[in-house]
Amino acid sequence: MRSMLFWFLNIVAALVILVLLGLHLAEMHLSALWQYFTGAGPNPLDWEQVVARGNSTTMLASYILLLGAALFHGFYGVHNILVEALDGAKAQRAVGVLCWVAGLALFLVGTFVTVAFNGA
């Protein structure tokens, strides 16, 4: 059932990306529309606002969640493409291991940057 577990997590990750990236897009890049519904407020792109978001634990958690979801979703797709392109069980297993190592490394780096900024 491992293959189905990864497929299911891929779908869940897609939903997480859809929600979090949708919120990000609405707040950062469609701020006029966002403020029409939430009321007028400061410009989200102001430095103070960026720092405030960086210091918020909720935002920190959402950044790490989005990072994890995006990495899993992306590497799941890359893994599937490479598995189809490569012949041989050994090569396909190696692709799986490489994807996990690269994904975890990027997740750790991304989390470190996010957490480090949180305390800045």
Add this chain to the structure above:
Amino acid sequence: MPAGPGMTILEGLQYIREHLDATLAWRFSCRMGICGSCAVVINGRSGLACNTQILDISDSEIRLEPLANFPVIRDLVPDLGSMFDKHVRLRPYLIRADQDEIDASLGEFEQSPEQLLEFNQFSYCIKCGACMSACPTMAQDAAFFGPMPLTAAHRYNSDSRDQGFAERGRALDTGHAAAHCHYAGECSRVCPKGVDPGRAIQLMKRSLVMELLRLRKSADRTRLIEPPVAQNVDDESLRPPPFTAKHT
């Protein structure tokens, strides 16, 4: 070659062998869309030669090729061995835990019309290989089980009499099974029997995820019932009228 109304691709092939090229090889048997032997690629689309009429094809030229995604034995004859190997690996038969019942059947398994509808359309598959030839995932990944074996597995997984979901689940857990389907839908488009393998694979994904989340309904959803017993008809009105031969 001449073609008239009602003439099929299969009859065209027979004409070619009789009049133009006696060495042409292809596979056929029933000539009526039942056996699935004569599947070929007709102008880029997989289908049965016996139920495709020549005049129904709008193109002025007809190009026939052997089924894609299979090694070719000769001319239009593909080697379908890999498809049947995968089919067998997914246990396409009813699996029961009650060995006593298997060894000496004690009755019949009750099945409601609703339970029958859960798998009925998937049992129309004739294993012609048209879906396997049309599948773009098969073209990329030779280890992918493909639409036909996966549909067969789902057909038995959805049968209320079956208890082999876990066993098939282990066989399916290879990374080249349902989760790997891109859902291009070509398999459903070309199926000559109207089976919808794309749907079967999506339903299989759902049931596997439900099983993963421990939300799937119990596999054993049937019970053994007494076999019907022949009854004497005592009511005269139900008897058929006596047969009388008339001579003219």
